[in-house]
Amino acid sequence: MSTTEQDAVPFLLRGPGKPFPPPEYVEMRGREGLARAVLPSGAPVWLVTRHEDVRMVLTDRRISSDPTHEGFPRPLKTGGVPSAKEVPGWFVSLDPPEHDRFRKALIPEFTVRRIRELRPAIQDVVDRSIDAMLAKGTDADLVEDFALSVPSLVISMLLGVPPVDRDFFEAKTKVLVTITSTDEERDRASEHLLRYINRLITLRTKRPGDDLLSRLIANGVFSLEELSGVAMLLLIAGHETTANNIALGAVTLLQNPEWIGDDRAVEELLRLHSVADIVALRVAVEDVEVGGQLIQAGEGIVPLMASANHDEKQFACPAHFDPSRSARAHVAFGYGVHQCLGQNLVRVEMELAYRTLFERVPTLRLAVPVEELPFKYDGVLYGLHALPVTW
Amino acid sequence: MAARIEIEGDRCIGAAQCVLSADKLFDQDEDGFVVVLNGEPDGEDLEDARTAAMICPSQSITVVED
Numbered sequence: 001m002s003t004t005e006q007d008a009v010p011f012l013l014r015g016p017g018k019p020f021p022p023p024e025y026v027e028m029r030g031r032e033g034l035a036r037a038v039l040p041s042g043a044p045v046w047l048v049t050r051h052e053d054v055r056m057v058l059t060d061r062r063i064s065s066d067p068t069h070e071g072f073p074r075p076l077k078t079g080g081v082p083s084a085k086e087v088p089g090w091f092v093s094l095d096p097p098e099h100d101r102f103r104k105a106l107i108p109e110f111t112v113r114r115i116r117e118l119r120p121a122i123q124d125v126v127d128r129s130i131d132a133m134l135a136k137g138t139d140a141d142l143v144e145d146f147a148l149s150v151p152s153l154v155i156s157m158l159l160g161v162p163p164v165d166r167d168f169f170e171a172k173t174k175v176l177v178t179i180t181s182t183d184e185e186r187d188r189a190s191e192h193l194l195r196y197i198n199r200l201i202t203l204r205t206k207r208p209g210d211d212l213l214s215r216l217i218a219n220g221v222f223s224l225e226e227l228s229g230v231a232m233l234l235l236i237a238g239h240e241t242t243a244n245n246i247a248l249g250a251v252t253l254l255q256n257p258e259w260i261g262d263d264r265a266v267e268e269l270l271r272l273h274s275v276a277d278i279v280a281l282r283v284a285v286e287d288v289e290v291g292g293q294l295i296q297a298g299e300g301i302v303p304l305m306a307s308a309n310h311d312e313k314q315f316a317c318p319a320h321f322d323p324s325r326s327a328r329a330h331v332a333f334g335y336g337v338h339q340c341l342g343q344n345l346v347r348v349e350m351e352l353a354y355r356t357l358f359e360r361v362p363t364l365r366l367a368v369p370v371e372e373l374p375f376k377y378d379g380v381l382y383g384l385h386a387l388p389v390t391w
Numbered sequence: 392m393a394a395r396i397e398i399e400g401d402r403c404i405g406a407a408q409c410v411l412s413a414d415k416l417f418d419q420d421e422d423g424f425v426v427v428l429n430g431e432p433d434g435e436d437l438e439d440a441r442t443a444a445m446i447c448p449s450q451s452i453t454v455v456e457d
Contacts, residue, residue, distance in 0.1 A: 059450060103404055103405075104405075104422070107404070107405030107422065107423030107424070108405075108421065108422055108423045110405070110423070111405065111407060111419045111423045112407045112410045112411065112414075112419060113419065326442070328408075328411075328412060328442060328446050329442075329445060329446050334448070335448050336448055336449070337404050337448070337449060339404070339406050339448035340406075341406075343406065344407055344411070
């Protein structure tokens with residue numbers, strides 16, 4: 001079957017007032033072959049919608065994550081993926097075997113055991129964020145005052161940012177992901193953070209602490225340049241993604257209060273919301289057939305995580321929030337060698353965030369009707385720009 | 392019908408999805424790579440082993456049933 005450019009769908013199918021994932025995904029999963037979309041730049045790209053096909057794209061060696069290959073998709077202004085040539089240490093843009101040196105050095109920092117050891121410290125971060133939120137009165141923006149604070153403080157703790165600098169670190173990271181920030185503000189915040197991280201590397205070289213950066217410096221696997229790229233990547237990968245999950249999940253739990261207090265909700269929320277729908281960009285480096293469609297070398301591919309996670313063949317009644325189902329096969333964290341390194345940390349952050357939030361603020365409720373919430377239709381990640389709550 | 396777990400350890404990327412699915416069967420070593428605690432699961436453990444094999448992002452786990 002061939003697909004002509006006339007059949008192409010718009011790349012971004014989200015829109016104000018439309019449900020997420022976009023309803024068009026249902027039809028796209030049901031059709032033969034793959035769907036063709038045209039990027040704002042005019043470049044065509046293949047959209048992969050079925051669970052099985054998405055997993056294949058993310059594990060096939062003929063398909064690359066390296067943006068230096070001709071034809072790599074560049075969907076949005078803010079969605080440009082730097083290559084590891086532009087930003088040394090940006091290893092999500094590397095294929096095996098180059099990728100593996102970075103991943104292997106970082107795995108020990110994110111094992112299940114290591115994350116379990118971090119639970120008391122994460123609990124402390126969650127408690128302090130709620131203290132600060134409650135101190136402000138009887139209403140808050142749960143995105144700004146809680147969902148963004150928790151991951152920012154957790155990452156700064158992991159990296160070994162001294163407590164005295166954490167407010168600075170949090171303020172700068174917030175600018176990066178806030179819709180009202182101008183491009184100039186974002187660039188400046190990014191510059192400040194990079195400069196700060198480089199200073200932190202110098203500090204931890206002289207005075208090592210019990211933190212990820214100090215250990216990476218000590219084992220000498222990375223150059224200083226790679227180290228700062230890795231630190232920036234961990235910061236960016238773990239911040240807005242986690243925040244969006246925490247915020248969207250809070251809304252879903254407020255609408256389904258019978259599941260509050262059940263830790264199984266976390267896995268189902270990750271599947272249901274699939275905030276990183278269009279994050280895994282790929283390009284074919286050899287001809288490859290996916291879902292009955294021949295993709296030629298040099299053609300861009302976007303596996304849609306939210307579509308895979310709402311594939312009726314994998315998850316019955318996919319739009320229904322049901323924490324009692326087995327959601328474990330979801331690809332909310334991707335699949336293949338690039339599957340999220342911090343996923344077990346995110347699970348614990350979400351678990352402790354919900355448990356503590358609903359225990360400490362049992363009267364928490366939305367301050368506006370759910371249909372008036374400002375959902376993110378315009379960013380790379382799906383989420384909420386703000387979440388007005390009261391108690 | 393006996394089942395056994397086979398591992399291709401050099402593929403492992405330490406995502407620990409096997410540990411989360413079946414912590415009686417799988418663990419991580421100090422470097423974060425998969426270690427099999429019980430390679431001959433049965434009953435409920437066998438179900439968990441199948442889930443672990445299905446969701447492993449590096450496809451390092453096979454459950455051989457013969």
